[in-house]
Amino acid sequence: MSSTEALQALIEPVLASSGVELDDLELASGVVRVTVDRPGGVDLDTISDLTYRVSALLDEHDPFPGRSYALEVSSPGLERRLRTPAQFRRAVGTPVSVRTVAGTPGDRRVQGQLEGADDGGIDVAGRRITYGEIDRAHTVFEWGPPPKPGKVGARKKSDKTEKKKVAS
Numbered sequence: 001m002s003s004t005e006a007l008q009a010l011i012e013p014v015l016a017s018s019g020v021e022l023d024d025l026e027l028a029s030g031v032v033r034v035t036v037d038r039p040g041g042v043d044l045d046t047i048s049d050l051t052y053r054v055s056a057l058l059d060e061h062d063p064f065p066g067r068s069y070a071l072e073v074s075s076p077g078l079e080r081r082l083r084t085p086a087q088f089r090r091a092v093g094t095p096v097s098v099r100t101v102a103g104t105p106g107d108r109r110v111q112g113q114l115e116g117a118d119d120g121g122i123d124v125a126g127r128r129i130t131y132g133e134i135d136r137a138h139t140v141f142e143w144g145p146p147p148k149p150g151k152v153g154a155r156k157k158s159d160k161t162e163k164k165k166v167a168s
Helices: 003-017 044-061 085-090 157-167
Strands: 021-028 031-037 070-074 095-100 109-117 121-124 127-130 134-139
Touching (some): 044 070
8 A cells, every 4th residue: 555545544544524625635745645525615613623624634644654744634726737637527527728748749738618528538628638647737717707708808997088088
């Protein structure tokens, strides 16, 4: 069992008791990064409580004897990083941005709606990309509707006033 799997088995009962699920677990450069989620999102009070509880659990079981580490507990956020097939499956139907590894045929950066995901790879913007070809991927949050065709931006108040004066 890898250290990530052992750590996951240790902390998942604590997460489940708080009504959240483990979205991602990453061990890198002395950082234990625990990303949690639940339908409707995770609030700051839950993150704070879980940080305290997971920290106490890690202190008790000392998964990295003789090594120091920093614990980060967070929600995935609006633009979620995608690394595992399960994360990609949950994101089907949402806009994503994918960067492929160097040497992969086609454009290195692909953006579009995630059309499908299975154990072998993903389908995005009409292109099949295997997990081995993905360097980085994340969901893309879109802030409201796109501007109407021909509209560059909102008119200034003075422009509206000028038109009213001319029309009178």
